[in-house]
Amino acid sequence: MTIDGFTAIYLFTLAAFTGYEVISRVPVILHTPLMSGSNFIHGLVLAGAIIALGHATTTTEIIIGFVSVLLATGNAVGGYVVTVRMLEMFKSKSNEGDNHA
Amino acid sequence: MRDIIIQIIYFAASILFILGLKRMSSPKTATSGIQWAGIGMLLAIVVTFLYPDLHNFGLILLAITIGTVVAWIAAKKVAMTEMPEMIALYNGMGGGAAAAIAAVELFKLSSGSVETMTLTTFVLAIIGGLIGAVSFSGSVLAFFKLRDWLKNIYFPMQQIINLSVLAAAILFGIMFFFWHSPVVCILFFAASLAYGVLMTMSIGGADMPVVIALYNAFTGLAVACEGFVMNNVAMIIAGTIVGSSGTLLTLLMAKAMNRSITNVIFTKFGGGGNGAAVEGTTKSMEIDDAAVMLNFVSKVIFIPGYGMAVAQAQQKVWELASLLLDKGVDVKFAIHPVAGRMPGHMNVLLAEAGVPYDYIADMEEINNDFASTDIVIVLGANDVVNPAARTDKTSPIYGMPILNADQAKQIFVIKRGKGKGYAGIENLLFFNDKCRMVYGDAKQVMAKMIQTLKEQE
Numbered sequence: 001m002t003i004d005g006f007t008a009i010y011l012f013t014l015a016a017f018t019g020y021e022v023i024s025r026v027p028v029i030l031h032t033p034l035m036s037g038s039n040f041i042h043g044l045v046l047a048g049a050i051i052a053l054g055h056a057t058t059t060t061e062i063i064i065g066f067v068s069v070l071l072a073t074g075n076a077v078g079g080y081v082v083t084v085r086m087l088e089m090f091k092s093k094s095n096e097g098d099n100h101a
Numbered sequence: 102m103r104d105i106i107i108q109i110i111y112f113a114a115s116i117l118f119i120l121g122l123k124r125m126s127s128p129k130t131a132t133s134g135i136q137w138a139g140i141g142m143l144l145a146i147v148v149t150f151l152y153p154d155l156h157n158f159g160l161i162l163l164a165i166t167i168g169t170v171v172a173w174i175a176a177k178k179v180a181m182t183e184m185p186e187m188i189a190l191y192n193g194m195g196g197g198a199a200a201a202i203a204a205v206e207l208f209k210l211s212s213g214s215v216e217t218m219t220l221t222t223f224v225l226a227i228i229g230g231l232i233g234a235v236s237f238s239g240s241v242l243a244f245f246k247l248r249d250w251l252k253n254i255y256f257p258m259q260q261i262i263n264l265s266v267l268a269a270a271i272l273f274g275i276m277f278f279f280w281h282s283p284v285v286c287i288l289f290f291a292a293s294l295a296y297g298v299l300m301t302m303s304i305g306g307a308d309m310p311v312v313i314a315l316y317n318a319f320t321g322l323a324v325a326c327e328g329f330v331m332n333n334v335a336m337i338i339a340g341t342i343v344g345s346s347g348t349l350l351t352l353l354m355a356k357a358m359n360r361s362i363t364n365v366i367f368t369k370f371g372g373g374g375n376g377a378a379v380e381g382t383t384k385s386m387e388i389d390d391a392a393v394m395l396n397f398v399s400k401v402i403f404i405p406g407y408g409m410a411v412a413q414a415q416q417k418v419w420e421l422a423s424l425l426l427d428k429g430v431d432v433k434f435a436i437h438p439v440a441g442r443m444p445g446h447m448n449v450l451l452a453e454a455g456v457p458y459d460y461i462a463d464m465e466e467i468n469n470d471f472a473s474t475d476i477v478i479v480l481g482a483n484d485v486v487n488p489a490a491r492t493d494k495t496s497p498i499y500g501m502p503i504l505n506a507d508q509a510k511q512i513f514v515i516k517r518g519k520g521k522g523y524a525g526i527e528n529l530l531f532f533n534d535k536c537r538m539v540y541g542d543a544k545q546v547m548a549k550m551i552q553t554l555k556e557q558e
Contacts, residue, residue, distance in 0.1 A: 005221045008329050008337065015325075015338045018119055019345035026126040031350065031445030036188050037125045037135050038346050039317055041118050043191075044142060044339040045198045045324045046165075047149040048331040052205040053164070054155030058212050060283075061205050062157060066164050068201030071237075073168025075195035075320075076146075080139055081176035082187055087125075087132045089181075089452045 036083040043076025103151050110148040111335035117141030118339055122346065128458070145335050181453045182410040185443035186247035189313050192320050193240025196233040199323035203230030204290060206330055211281040222330055227274040229326025231293045236319040238297030243312055246301070247442060254302045263299045266292055300366065308365045310443045311354045315362070318347025354439065383519075386537035388546055391513050392553035398475035400431040402467065404504055405447045406440050408481010408516065409543050415454040417547035418480060422460070424554055434460055435467045435504050437485035468505050477509040479530075480543050481516065487528045496526060512536040515546050 003011070026034055049072040053065030117137050124134030155161075172191070179187045203226045209215040218226070245251040256262075270292035277285045304312050321343030328336025355362050395401070403422065409415060422432045434456060440447045451461060462470075471477065479486055486506040489496040506512055507530050514531060516538060530536055539546055 002332055003329060003334060003337070008221075011334065011337050012325065012341050015341035016345040019122075019342035020349055022119060022123045022342070023126065023346035023349050027128070030126065030128060030131060030448075031353075032184065032188075032443050032449045033131060033135075033445070034122075034125055035314060035317055035347070035350060035443070036184070037138065038122065038321070038343045039188055039192045039195070040135070040142070041122065041138055041339050042195050042317075042321045042324045042343040044114075044118075044145060044336055045195050045202070045320075045327065046146055048202045048324070048327050048333055048336050049198050050146070050149050050161055051152055051155070051331050051333070052202045053157050053161050054152065056157060056205055057214055058208070061208055061212070061214075062160065064201050064204045064208070065157070066160055068198045068205065069161055069164035070168045071194040071201065072198035073165050074172040075191050075198060076142060076172075077169045078172035078176045078187070078191040078194070080135065080142070081173055082179070082184065082191065083135045084132070085176070086181070086184065086449055086452075087135055089449070 033083055033086040036079060036086060040076060040079030040083055043072065043079050046072035046076050048072075103153065107148050107151055108334070110144050111333075114141035114145035114335050115338040117144075118342065122342065180413070181450060182413055184449060185310070185313060185441070185446060186244045188443070189240045189243045189247065189316070192313070192317050193237045193244065196236030196240060196316065196320040196323055199233035199320065199327045200230050200237055200290065200293070201233075202327045202331065203227070203233065204286070207277065207286050208283065210277075211283045211286060223278055225326040226330045227277070227289070229323045229330065230290065231270055231274065232319050232326070233323030234290055234293035235297035235300065236316045236323060238294040239301040239312070239319075240297075240316045242298050242301040243309065243316065247309065253304075259299075259303055263296065263303075266296045266299055270296055304365065310439055310441075310446070311351060311362070311365050313443060314347060314351040314354050315365075318344050318351055321345075321347050381532040383531045383538050384536070386513070386539055388539055388541065388549045389553050391537065391539050392550040393557070394511070395425065395430075395476065395550065395554060396428075396557065398425075398430055400470075400474045400476075401425055401433075402471065402474050402477050402506075402509070403432070403434045404440075404477060404479045404482045404486060404506055405434065405436070405451070406480060406482025406485060407442060407446075408483075410441055410446065410450055411481065412517075412543035412545075414480065414543035414547055415450040417544050417551065419451070419454040419456050421547050421551050421554075422456070424551060432460060433462050433467060433470070435462055435464065437464050437482070437504050440482055440485050464502060464504055471505040471508040474509040476511045476513060477506045479506060479512065479514045483516075483528055484526070486530050487526070488533075489526065489529045493529070498526065506530060507533055507535075510535065513539050515539045515541065515543050517542055 049068040053069050056062045056065040118141050121134045121138030124130040206226050210218060270289060273285055273289035273292055277289055321340045325337050325340030325344055328340055355365060425432050434451060436447050484498055486504050487498060488507050490498045490501045490503045493499060512535055514536060531538060
């Protein structure tokens with residue numbers, strides 16, 4: 001499947017509206033986990049990095065491709081773990097309930 | 102057949118990302134939201150291995166293994182107070198990865214392994230490379246600055262030099278289209294990386310949260326651009342969603358500070374304008390005396406800031422607040438939108454300490470309550486309570502909405518030393534007659550107050 005310029009513009013525009021709408025009603029308390037969560041989602045750059053390294057032929061390309069996969073993995077894995085850790089604190093809090101209310 | 106499987110999985114992953122992000126927008130469903138997005142990611146990455154003509158599998162798996170182990174350990178070990186710089190760092194890595202993808206594709210042009218590239222693909226590769234590289238070096242620098250390993254750096258003609266470097270990067274990019282020399286390509290990336298460093302160097306103070314949000318959006322855009330270059334729909338969608346949601350978050354932050362994005366990037370915050378000199382003196386108070394006064398109050402508001410994060414005082418703060426709640430005192434936590442160094446930074450810390458939502462209030466909710474409050478306890482917050490933002494037109498923070506701490510009957514400011522806030526300006530609140538400075542590390546001060554209060558029971 002090849003994406004031509006116009007299809008890309010459609011994709012880009014519709015995805016941009018989706019991202020904007022999905023986020024627009026987020027409470028302030030979730031801003032940091034949310035930024036961290038969206039940070040995880042662009043970790044999908046790993047897919048591109050795998051393809052780039054997988055198609056690399058010269059030494060230069062292989063070295064840069066390797067760095068790319070390494071960095072992208074860091075983005076995806078680190079972003080996920082950090083987000084889950086932050087969100088878990090919100091969860092435990094609501095379970096404990098209001099013992100002072 | 103393979104292609105159909107890949108596209109179906111990518112489509113499913115894109116849906117999971119959108120639904121996951123949606124679920125992350127409510128505290129109740131947030132944890133499941135990141136899990137949905139995680140499943141989407143796992144599916145998309147696994148199916149990517151089905152791409153035709155892939156080589157170097159050993160290297161790919163090696164890089165993934167090293168990256169996973171290092172990032173996993175670092176992410177598990179990092180303290181909650183250090184979250185902002187960690188997010189900045191992981192975000193920078195994503196930008197770096199996008200720039201590296203652009204570099205691989207562009208080098209193929211100069212080595213001759215790829216003959217031509219369409220103009221659209223080339224332009225998007227260059228734009229993604231530029232933005233990704235800026236996000237990478239900028240985020241790494243932001244990481245250093247948040248760690249306090251680096252201070253703001255200013256030099257003459259800063260903006261002109263910065264913009265010249267950016268213009269040079271764009272020029273090298275255009276040049277490369279006509280002349281596929283590896284040297285030009287290297288110069289393009291060098292200039293892009295340099296611009297990221299230069300751009301972040303002069304941004305400091307309370308502007309940091311805005312910058313981290315901005316680089317998050319940048320990386321998203323870079324990933325979307327490289328998604329087109331790699332002919333990968335899932336990357337385009339994931340990158341664009343982050344690009345637009347990150348932009349929205351950036352605008353919300355900037356709005357909360359009453360500053361425009363261009364202002365944040367091109368104007369120095371603090372350091373330059375100092376505001377009017379303040380006359381008068383500050384009055385300090387011993388910890389014990391301050392604690393005793395807490396026995397005679399009916400309404401207390403805590404204003405946490407970066408000082409609370411540094412001192413890791415959130416547990417002790419909640420312990421003191423619980424003690425007051427047991428005495429029947431009305432306790433609230435007032436959160437300024439840009440308190441700390443990241444949107445929602447204080448909310449995360451208070452959540453870690455187990456403070457229920459009901460006690461946490463936004464600036465708009467609580468700003469009218471200060472006048473009827475007996476004691477406001479400012480914990481390592483500074484610029485967000487500075488009344489100069491309302492009155493002093495020469496102050497660099499003039500116009501920024503602040504918490505009306507100065508309207509309370511009594512103000513305690515808990516602070517490590519007499520230093521100025523992150524914006525580098527004097528705080529008029531500290532010179533207020535109703536204000537008492539309680540010097541000390543926030544955690545130790547809280548512990549001492551708790552001890553004093555308990556001894557008196």
